[in-house]
Amino acid sequence: MISLHSPVKTLWHSIRVGPKFVLLCVATVALFYIHSPLLQLLVLGFVALLYVVGGATFFTVGVKRLWFLWPFLLVIGLWHGLTNTYAQGIVISLRLLNAVALANLVTMTTQLDDIIDGVSVLLSPLRRFGFSTRPVELAIALVIRFTPIIFERSHALAESWRARSVKRARWRIVLPLTLSAIDDAEHVAEALRARGGAHIREATENESSG
Amino acid sequence: MERSIVFIALFAALIAVLGLIPKITLPFGVPITAQSLGVMLCGTILGSKRGGLAALLFVGLVALGLPLLSGGRGGLGLFVSPSAGFLIGFPVAAFVTGLVMEKWKTTQVALAAGVAALVGCVLVLYCFGIVGMAITLQKSLPVATTLVAWFIVGDLIKAVIAGFLTQALRKARPQSFFSRT
Numbered sequence: 001m002i003s004l005h006s007p008v009k010t011l012w013h014s015i016r017v018g019p020k021f022v023l024l025c026v027a028t029v030a031l032f033y034i035h036s037p038l039l040q041l042l043v044l045g046f047v048a049l050l051y052v053v054g055g056a057t058f059f060t061v062g063v064k065r066l067w068f069l070w071p072f073l074l075v076i077g078l079w080h081g082l083t084n085t086y087a088q089g090i091v092i093s094l095r096l097l098n099a100v101a102l103a104n105l106v107t108m109t110t111q112l113d114d115i116i117d118g119v120s121v122l123l124s125p126l127r128r129f130g131f132s133t134r135p136v137e138l139a140i141a142l143v144i145r146f147t148p149i150i151f152e153r154s155h156a157l158a159e160s161w162r163a164r165s166v167k168r169a170r171w172r173i174v175l176p177l178t179l180s181a182i183d184d185a186e187h188v189a190e191a192l193r194a195r196g197g198a199h200i201r202e203a204t205e206n207e208s209s210g
Numbered sequence: 211m212e213r214s215i216v217f218i219a220l221f222a223a224l225i226a227v228l229g230l231i232p233k234i235t236l237p238f239g240v241p242i243t244a245q246s247l248g249v250m251l252c253g254t255i256l257g258s259k260r261g262g263l264a265a266l267l268f269v270g271l272v273a274l275g276l277p278l279l280s281g282g283r284g285g286l287g288l289f290v291s292p293s294a295g296f297l298i299g300f301p302v303a304a305f306v307t308g309l310v311m312e313k314w315k316t317t318q319v320a321l322a323a324g325v326a327a328l329v330g331c332v333l334v335l336y337c338f339g340i341v342g343m344a345i346t347l348q349k350s351l352p353v354a355t356t357l358v359a360w361f362i363v364g365d366l367i368k369a370v371i372a373g374f375l376t377q378a379l380r381k382a383r384p385q386s387f388f389s390r391t
Contacts (some may be wrong), residue, residue, distance in 0.1 A: 014228070107275040139218055142223070178379060
């Protein structure tokens with residue numbers, strides 16, 4: 001599966017997940033308290049610098065990841081242009097860019113494994129109270145495994161549709177696709193049960209420790 | 211137990227795949243993706259709890275940085291973007307859709323599923339979406355409402371499609387139908 005992780009290693013990769021996430025939360029909240037266009041512009045410059053540190057490729061990828069915001073920026077521009085509230089429009093646009101760019105920076109410079117470990121740490125109080133986090137881990141693994149499989153099948157279904165019809169398949173393949181996902185789910189559930197169920201690893205871990 | 215986990219996971223994957231199917235553009239230029247159709251099906255087929263958890267799992271994985279949202283997007287940035295409200299609202303929308311489906315057992319499946327999708331994935335989801343947009347773009351609620359109004363037509367069509375799809379799936383796989391057992 002394609003990843004949103006950075007193609008190059010940067011300085012920011014060495015910061016641990018926890019502090020990075022806390023910093024991001026603080027920065028995002030702070031952005032909502034900055035009402036001066038000049039200050040927001042300074043922040044944008046600072047954020048750009050954070051990306052520049054990662055090198056040219058990193059910077060370009062980062063800018064591309066912000067591209068999806070253009071319709072919103074267009075709407076803000078039109079609205080504040082028509083109502084003559086330019087300063088406010090600039091603050092809102094810059095804040096949006098800054099917030100999304102900072103959050104993307106965290107996503108791009110943190111390995112998926114580290115993020116999942118971080119989630120595991122966040123869930124650990126649940127384990128202490130006797131809740132098992134194993135189903136969550138299993139479910140995450142299943143999604144990562146099955147998304148490409150179901151995606152490939154959607155391609156196959158669309159192709160066989162094209163072989164039979166001049167029209168595009170579009171939503172007509174959703175029915176067979178959902179059916180196949182349901183059948184997969186039944187098979188996988190049966191296979192899991194046959195191998196001892198969702199709690200198998202935990203049970204053996206408890207045995208070995210106790 | 212295993213069955214619930216696997217169904218939740220595979221429907222989360224289904225939401226992701228439906229977002230990757232090429233989008234349809236309505237006659238007046240509004241693009242619609244099948245992603246929210248996936249959220250609707252989670253509710254109408256899996257019911258409130260499992261459906262809500264499937265959507266929550268999907269949103270959680272997007273937050274972790276997997277590119278599962280339509281157009282291959284993902285990561286924390288989306289949660290501060292103007293469409294954040296819709297994303298955060300997905301689990302609640304699926305839950306409410308499932309709840310309507312579970313409570314309204316006397317009607318035929320297509321109608322119940324269509325109405326459930328309408329209540330959960332249009333009415334409830336747009337409330338979240340509008341509030342999210344109002345906060346991020348610093349606009350009043352009525353203004354935010356007019357901004358998203360363009361997309362409602364697409365979602366109304368999807369609710370109708372979800373109704374028919376649910377009925378067909380009910381006929382094809384009655385034993386895997388969690389919302390009406």
